[in-house]
Amino acid sequence: MAQATVADGADFQTDAAVSSALRTLDFELGGVTALKQAMGGALGASFAAAVALLQSLSGRAIVSGMGKSGHVGQKIAATLSSTGTPAFFVHPGEASHGDLGMITPEDAVIALSWSGETVELTNLITYARRFAVPIIAITSRGESSLAKAAHHALILPQATEACPHGLAPTTSSLMQLAIGDALAIALLEGKGFTAHDFKVFHPGGQLGANLKHVGDFMHTGARLPLTTPDTPMSEALVLMTEKSFGCLGVVETDGKLIGILTDGDLRRKMGDGLLEATVSDVMTRGPKTIGPDELASAALNMLNTSKITALFVVEDGRPVGIVHIHDLLRLGVA
Template identity: 60%
Template sequence: MHAKPLMKAFDRAAAVASAVRTVGTEQAGLTALAAALDNGLSEPFARAVETISHISGRVIVTGVGKSGHIGSKMAATFASTGTPAFFVHPAEANHGDLGMIAKDDAIIAMSWSGETQELKGIVAYSRRFAIPLIAITSGEASALARASDIVIVLPRVAEACPHGLAPTTSTLMQLVIGDALAIALLEARGFTAEHFRTFHPGGQLGAKLTKLGEIMHTGERLPLVPSGSRMGDAIIEISRKGFGCVGVIGEEGALKGIITDGDLRRHIDADLLAMPVDDVMTCAPKTASPDTLVASALQIINASSITTLMVVDKGRPVGIVHMHDLLRIGAA
């Protein structure tokens, strides 16, 4: 039966107070979960990570209702962080999808009560073929817990729902324990940002995992003048290359400094064109290496309030990246 529209005036203060209570209740749930991990939950959690890290197959996540929705997200997080995984709905498993599960896999079964009837088929299948079964449940003595090889028992805490019925705090804890498993496995496998990019080639995330060496301007596009040059030559180079700056290099080709539009404004004078670049340049400018991820470069640019970043290799300028380059690839 659908809720009827409110007949009385909407109380904004009450809505905000409700939100604060919900956040507080769910925070309390996460606090209880953290405390459990510091105590008895640490041993089964570590065993689950060890078990999954040693399988040659995939992680099969299963669950019904809200646990199933969380399970789908858990499987997606595993898969994107280097642990092959997919979600199998228990009802579909009972009608043929059990064939998707192999002996070298591991199963994570999620049920808050641990008495979900729909899980019986997949649990029995795991026992028949000796497939590792990891339960995530609050029912320590439940049927699911008794059948499983490893049981991650989540603490029983109050739901944010005032009636104690709608899964809220409980599903949040399921979500967090899934993330904790995924990150522990990621770290155990030495999964790097480069690996992460392999699974996320598109969108802003893929752009941020691009290296500067792939997008930087090089060769004749580099705005450079030698140390000892006059500012007149530097200004011509700034205008010709169009990056709003010019790098100053020493005899060995190393980057000594940089002159930006801001440096020009600070040194406006009738004698500016005749001044040596060394008197105007900013020494020790912000730089990055060709292997620097775009995400890191973006952080440097934002933190330093600059628009360009010189890319150096062993102290020598090899490229330049402008904020517009990051916008062009969708990283900013």
């Protein structure tokens, strides 16, 4: 009889772990699918009313929840804030010790509780009702205390937790997170919140770099590698080497960009007569360009799609700058 090896044990553990992960994903997919289906009924009507309420606020969205619902609530508050709906998280325990003063009648409360009976939310809900602060409940029980106290109750469908004991919030947490994301995106779209608006709240990291405008980091003035169509190639090669972008923009007498001379053009036209030719004989007409108000992410996409390394930045057909793939690397975009 063959004996099991260490490798066999490792394979078994790997198979068991993957099988467990697949079961978890199946349960959680089932929860999100049920949530999507519920949007076609009463949940959809309540959701639309909640969006309308949040759109009309002159104050902020106050998100609260306990335990895992609280962790999800913090993420929802952060997503709302970053997409144009001012929001912050108030811990229900701290609310009873002074943080209720952070909530004003111009605000609205978004309270998360899967059971709808979270004791720690009681004082916050009582305070909100006392001062006519609207409440949006996110819960799975329509007959719960929280749902009955709310102006709009988003009743999520019952779901089986991925936890085999049915104890650890897993599927339910994902469904809360999904409905929170849905609220944020519906509000973003309703307000016409743009990528340029998004940039204001995300100046750091790769996301912030992607949201910079091309005009913020393009090379300008004397750095621009420009020449004219009748320039001898012997002079153009010296200028291209001096400017070090691997290309020259070709402009007419009116200053408009009509072509580009690249390292690739030189390789394609390499021969005995290259130095006697003029730029117009070698250049590529109709180069790819971008505007100074476009985002860095758009520049990167154009460079990658066109398989080029530099883009001229133009206004009214005239070059005002140039960006190179190395600029995007330095920014952290690429």
